[in-house]
Amino acid sequence: MIFTETKLKGAFIIDIERREDSRGFFARVFCQREFEAHGLKPIIAQSNIAFNLRKGTLRGMHFQYPPAPETKFVRCTRGSILDIIVDLRPESDTFLQHIAVELSEDNHRGLYVPERFGHGYQVLRDNTETSYQVGEFYAPGVEGGLLYNDPRLNLDWPLPVSEISDKDRDWKKLDEFENELIQRMGI
Ligand SMILES: Cc1cn([C@H]2C[C@H](O)[C@@H](COP(=O)(O)OP(=O)(O)O[C@H]3O[C@@H](C)C(=O)[C@@H](O)[C@H]3O)O2)c(=O)[nH]c1=O
Numbered sequence: 195m196i197f198t199e200t201k202l203k204g205a206f207i208i209d210i211e212r213r214e215d216s217r218g219f220f221a222r223v224f225c226q227r228e229f230e231a232h233g234l235k236p237i238i239a240q241s242n243i244a245f246n247l248r249k250g251t252l253r254g255m256h257f258q259y260p261p262a263p264e265t266k267f268v269r270c271t272r273g274s275i276l277d278i279i280v281d282l283r284p285e286s287d288t289f290l291q292h293i294a295v296e297l298s299e300d301n302h303r304g305l306y307v308p309e310r311f312g313h314g315y316q317v318l319r320d321n322t323e324t325s326y327q328v329g330e331f332y333a334p335g336v337e338g339g340l341l342y343n344d345p346r347l348n349l350d351w352p353l354p355v356s357e358i359s360d361k362d363r364d365w366k367k368l369d370e371f372e373n374e375l376i377q378r379m380g381i
Contacts, residue, residue: 195208195209195210195211195222195223195225195228196208196210196211197228197232200293200295201288201291201293202279202281202286202292202311203286203287203288204233204234204308205279205281205293205305205306205307206232206234206305206306207295207303207304207305207306208303208304208305208306209301209302209304210222210223210302210304221302223302223304224238224327234265234306234308235265235308235309237265237329237330238327238328239328239329239330239331240328240331240332241328242325242326242327242328243323243324243325243326244323244324245321245322245323246273246317246322246323246324246357247320247321248317248356248357249319249320249322249353249356250317250353250354250356250357251316251317251322251355251356251357251358252315252316252317252342252351252355252357252358252362253314253315253358253359253362254313254315254339254340254342254362255278255280255313255314255339255340255341255342255347255349255362255365256312256313256338256339257310257311257312257313257338257339258330258333258336258338259336259337259338259378259379260310260336260378260379260381261336262330262333262336263309263310263330264307264309264328264330265306265307265308265330266305266306266307266311266313266326266327266329267304267305267307267327268297268304268305268307268313268315268324268325268326269297269302269303269304269305269324269325269326270297270299270303270322270323270325271299271323271324271325272321272322273299273317273318273319273320273321274297274299274317274318274322275296275297275298275315275316275317275322275324276294276296276315276316276352277294277295277296277297277305277313277314278292278293278294278313278314278316278349278351279293279305279307279311279312280292280312280313280340280347280349281310282311282375282379283310283311283381284376284380285380285381290346290347290368292348292349294349294350296318297324298318309329309330310379314340314342314362316351316352316355318352318353338375338378339361339362339365340365340368341365341366341368342362344367344368345367346367346368346369
């Protein structure tokens, strides 16, 4: 696997190394030792998939507050997505900055999202499946969210939003809960 750290410290793009032969190719997509060697949390508490019927579907921006912050290792196993993560670590030099990474069935790219990041994605093709490993158990009691079109975040979604959950349409703007976020995300 090829680990490339992004401008958000601790967040990595992880590409596969193909072993090709006449059948196709083989590649490793997770290795506890390689994760540890790059300082990534190697725990998989849950492994989830989400299936999306329509391009333009948007899921996010989600996170869990401490004491149950999640790492996420996200891939797109069918179709393609634009995945966006936002640094929510108050002590970070890149607090509230984001990156966007295209993950697709073609590039086999993975994105490792550290704890205390907001995460969301927009689906770029019909019938798209995502698959992601999470380092902490689902804990809806400490779930939080950012509004995908909050002007403070300035996230550039490539398509009009065709589908979104009521929950994701209704997250508060950052201006309304920034102090609480800083307090709860602080270490
Ligand atoms: C995330 C999750 C949801 N659920 C339930 C709650 C609900 O009934 C149904 C759908 O949940 P949601 O609407 O929250 O699903 P979704 O919007 O796909 O949530 C996901 O979005 C992306 C962006 C992430 O980052 C993930 O961590 C996760 O939060 O599944 C679980 O039972 N376990 C889980 O781990």
